Amino acid sequence: MTDLCIDLSYDVVIVGGGLAGQALALSVADQKRVLLISKNPLEAAASNYAQGGISAVYGAHDSHEKHIEDTLVAGCHLNDRENTRFIVEGGLDAVQWLIAQGVPFTKDGEDYHLTREGGHGERRILHVDDMTGRGIQQTLTGRLKNHGNITLLEHYTVVDLITTEDGKRCIGVTLLDAMGNARRIAAGATVLATGGVGAIFQHATSPSSTIGDGVALAWRAGCRVANMEFLQFHPTCMYYPGGEAFLITEAVRGEGGLLKRADGTRFMDDYDPRAELAPRDVVSRAIYAEMKKTGQPCVYLDISHKTPEFVRSHFPNIYRICLERGIDITRQPIPVTPASHYTCGGIFAGHDGKTDLEQLLCLGEAAYTGLHGANRLASNSLLECVVMARAAAEAILADHVSIPVLPLPTGGPRALASSKEDFLRLMKQEIRALMWNYVGIVRSTFSLRAAARRLDVIRQEVFALLEARSPCVELIEARNLVITADLIIRSALSRKESRGCHYNTDFPDMATEAEPTVLMPHTDQQSIAA
Structure with a gap:
């Protein structure tokens, strides 16, 4: 779909085409008109590259208590226990829903084959050979593209969330297409399912577009973020x-x-x-x-x-x-x-995806539910995506929110010169190298502060461009990279211990007691450097 009116409206607008976004779309589309927005083709979503599988208590000798304990141990007991229990106990229903969609999980005779991964005390990983993400994504994408109540937009970038004048409610999104044309969409519910921040590092297993767009959007709109220092590096x-x-x-x-x-x-x-x-x-x-x-x-x-x-x-x-x-x-x-692999923190959200803003939800890797604590247990990510999507669907269907009327737009788009786009691409590469070298697997207070100083210089350059001209895709991505990198650095500097994915050579021991790192949004969104 390419020919949009300036103001369209949908019951549910989902940003992100991975497992969480697709599972939610399919779960509400029989009753709601859904728009799913992806800045890349659906086949390029990070979920498509998940190999291992989805964890669930499926074996006869397994139990929820064992799965919860393995999750807490892996997360260094920084997990939210209530949300962890909810998500783990929802695992069997999540798997059965995927099976009902037609996902061809690998079998061992008449039963499904269960494998075991690091940190798990039992075999509880259902998989599609060694291409589980692809097997799930292909199945759901086929159903999604054939559903009459779902509209799909690929190659569109979300520039901003549209909020009410008091900033308490999200009422839609502003989009940018590849040609620099802006579009505004009203939504009864807006859902961020944009994935993690892995590609903010120079070496990453996730697609290059996975740079924390959702985190930056929600932070700018006034949402809390949590545990951004806990970035899992796949060994x-x-x-x-x-x-x-x-x-x-x-x-x-x-x-x-x-x-x-x-x-x-x-x-x-x-x-x-x-x-x-x-x-x-x-x-x-x-x-x-x-x-x-x-x-x-x-x-x-x-x-x-x-x-x-x-x-x-x-x-x-x-x-x-x-x-x-x-x-x-x-x-x-x-x-x-x-290589950088998974984001354990994100936008502060409940197990049903609800955030600090009314009618704004966040699912999957972009969300912080507390399930992963300081380190994600293998194959709990796909589990979280489906359980959260199903819970969010129930919440959306129960809310009966009417579609709001958007305020009148101001200004108009102007194309950014290609020479500036080249400059922005180089700037993004610099941020990725900076994060890898100074905020990587092993950190120090010195390296984190050095990264913050250099990032502040880049931030000033990015926001100077934002003030001078209307945004292009490259500029929006540079802005999101700067915001997300700053949140990671600030979170890492605030933790005076080493725990899970976060290791600081100046504080090598794990503290006896610790709390999640929660950052409150700034009133001045352009002055984000720590």
Whole structure:
């Protein structure tokens, strides 16, 4: 759909085309008119790249209490216990809803095959081979595109949330298409399902567009954010210089994969008694330490001691991609390195997605519910997406909110010169390098303050451009990058301990007691530097 009137209205406007957004759209579309907005094709959503699976208490010997305890341990007990219980206990219903949509989870005979991943005490991961995200996304996208009550807009960027004059209620969004044309949409309910902030770092497993758009939008509109310092680095991204990042799923270690140095010796036993099955933050820092010790750019993940039939049947996509890159994983180890992967914090939201603004909801990785605490347990992310989407659908259907009338627009769009777009692309690259080098796996107070000073200079340049001209897509993304990076740095500086994904060499120990880091929105949104 490309020919929009200036003021359109929908019962529900969803920003983001990943699992959370699609699950919500399908859950309300029989009763509501839905607009789903994605700045990329739906196939490019981060959910599409999820390999491992979705965790749920499905096995006979498993229990909610075991799953909750594993989640709390991985999260270093910084989790919100009430929301954690709600989401874990909703796992079976979430899986059954996905099955009813037609998701082809892998079977073992008549039953679904359950795998195990790092941090889980039981086998509770349902999966679609080693391409779970793709299997789910393709299924839901097919249903979504054929639903008469859902309108899909791809290649559109949300510039701002539209709020009431008192700033207490969200009543719609302002969009920008690739040509620089602005559009305003009124909404009975507006939902941010924009994913995390992984690509704010130079090395990331998530798509390059995953830069915290939703966090920046909600923060500017007056919402709290929480726990932005807890950014999970996946320990095993394939090391392949010059090529696209490729995630090696947690399930490889769950099925017996071993981490080794270049000389073939194992090292995880030196760092944690759980060895390769330790939580991701532990494994990532161990790999980082080994790389620092040896001066090597990677370590090696070896599953070749398993039979070739086992490897090919369990990890067909990984086998294929690695073979295309010159590595036969049935005979050779995979070179791997940590990469930015998942955002444990986000926009402050309840388990039903409700935020500080009336009629604004947030779902999935963009939201902070407290489920993940200081570190996400593997495969709890897809679980959170579906459980939250289903709970949000119930809340939206129960609210019976009428579609508001938007205030009159002011001004008009002007195109930004291509030379300025080149400048903005270089600026975004600089932010990513800054975050990787100074706010990465291991931080210090000095590195964080240095990052804040440099980011403040970039911020001034970005906001000077915003004041001078109407926004283009590159400028909006640069603004969102600056805001989100600042929130991460500010959150990291405020935590005087190391816990989960956050490790500060000046405060290496975990405090006896700790609370989530909650940031209140600034009254002056252009003065965001700490």
